[in-house]
Amino acid sequence: xxxxxxxxxxxxxxxxxxxxxxxxxxxxxxxxxxxxxxxxxxxxxxxxxxxxxxxxxxxxxxxxxxxxxxxxxxxxxxxxxxxxxxxxxxxxxxxxxxxxxxxxxxxxxxxxxxxxxxxxxxxxxxxxxxxxxxxxxxxxxxxxxxxxxxxxxxxxxxxxxxxxxxxxxxxxxxxxxxxxxxxxxxxxxxxxxxxxxxxxxxxxxxxxxxxxxxxxxxxxxxxxxxxxxxxxxxxxxxxxxxxxxxxxxxxxxxxxxx
Numbered sequence: 001x002x003x004x005x006x007x008x009x010x011x012x013x014x015x016x017x018x019x020x021x022x023x024x025x026x027x028x029x030x031x032x033x034x035x036x037x038x039x040x041x042x043x044x045x046x047x048x049x050x051x052x053x054x055x056x057x058x059x060x061x062x063x064x065x066x067x068x069x070x071x072x073x074x075x076x077x078x079x080x081x082x083x084x085x086x087x088x089x090x091x092x093x094x095x096x097x098x099x100x101x102x103x104x105x106x107x108x109x110x111x112x113x114x115x116x117x118x119x120x121x122x123x124x125x126x127x128x129x130x131x132x133x134x135x136x137x138x139x140x141x142x143x144x145x146x147x148x149x150x151x152x153x154x155x156x157x158x159x160x161x162x163x164x165x166x167x168x169x170x171x172x173x174x175x176x177x178x179x180x181x182x183x184x185x186x187x188x189x190x191x192x193x194x195x196x197x198x199x200x201x202x203x204x205x206x207x208x209x210x211x212x213x214x215x216x217x218x219x220x221x222x223x224x225x226x227x228x229x230x231x232x233x234x235x236x237x238x239x240x241x242x243x244x245x246x247x248x249x250x251x252x253x254x255x256x257x258x
Contacts (some may be wrong), residue, residue: 085243086243087243088217088243088245089243089246090246090247090249091179091193091195091213091245091246091248091255092177092179092248092252092253092254094229094245095120095179095195096124096126096254098122098123098124099121099122099124099148099235100121100122100152100235100236101119101235102116102119102227102233102235103116103117103118103119103211103232104116104117104232104233105232106212106232108232110220110232110234111222112139112140112222113139116134116135117132118130118131118132118134118211119134119137119159120197121152121155122177126176126177126254127174127175127177128174128175128176128177128197129172129173129174129175130172130175130197130209131155131156131158132172132202132203132209133158133159133162133163133202133203134155134158134159134162136158136161136162137154137158139222139223139225140223141154142154142225143223143225144224144225144236144238151236156171159171159172163202166202168200168201168202170200172200172202175197175198177195177254178197179194179195179196179254180193180194180210180255181193181247181248181252181255181256181258182258183250183257187258188250189249189250190248190250190257191247192212192247193248193255194210194211194213195211195213195233196208196209196210196211197209197211211232211233212232213230213233213247214231215230215231215245215247216229216230216231216234219237226238226240228242228244228245229245230245
């Protein structure tokens, strides 16, 4: 009996030890699964990966956008920056624009010391006023920053001083722009063109004065200004890419032919 009791106690002890070992293993597994630092680190890494993917996606999208924008801008730049050749402006069109033109002698070169025979002021409405008593005018009297109105005031003052020396107190009258063209032997092409005006009593009273327009594509710098136009008849311009000026073609509006 003692032997049976001993065996029973031994069995109970063995069972109890086995139960304790099982409980310990189970607790260890829960601890690993519940390790918040491991779980958090994994989540953080996933979060970082997601963020980097987002940043890369954003950069990729941004790069694509920049590329598209560059491509688009490049296209616009190509169109905008392409050199378009403009046709020279014919006389009838040029003189319909509000502007000031300076006329010198046919035998002179257009330069800083040129003697100015006449200054034509076009009002932009098909009319011209010719100041032909401005021998005292010098290009050094004007500059590129001056407006046309400021230049006209100087011209008017010199004109009236010149007229007064001749005993004329009235200023020049405005008259319509008068262009006369002459064609070649075929009768189809203009080979010569004149700008005409009628002189008053300060000059050859009642006489029609002709100024021949000779095409000149050269841009003439004088001091800080640029002049373009015809050989002995030019206007101040601001655009150095100006297309220049030409004679009219047969049939141009406002031009008498032959």
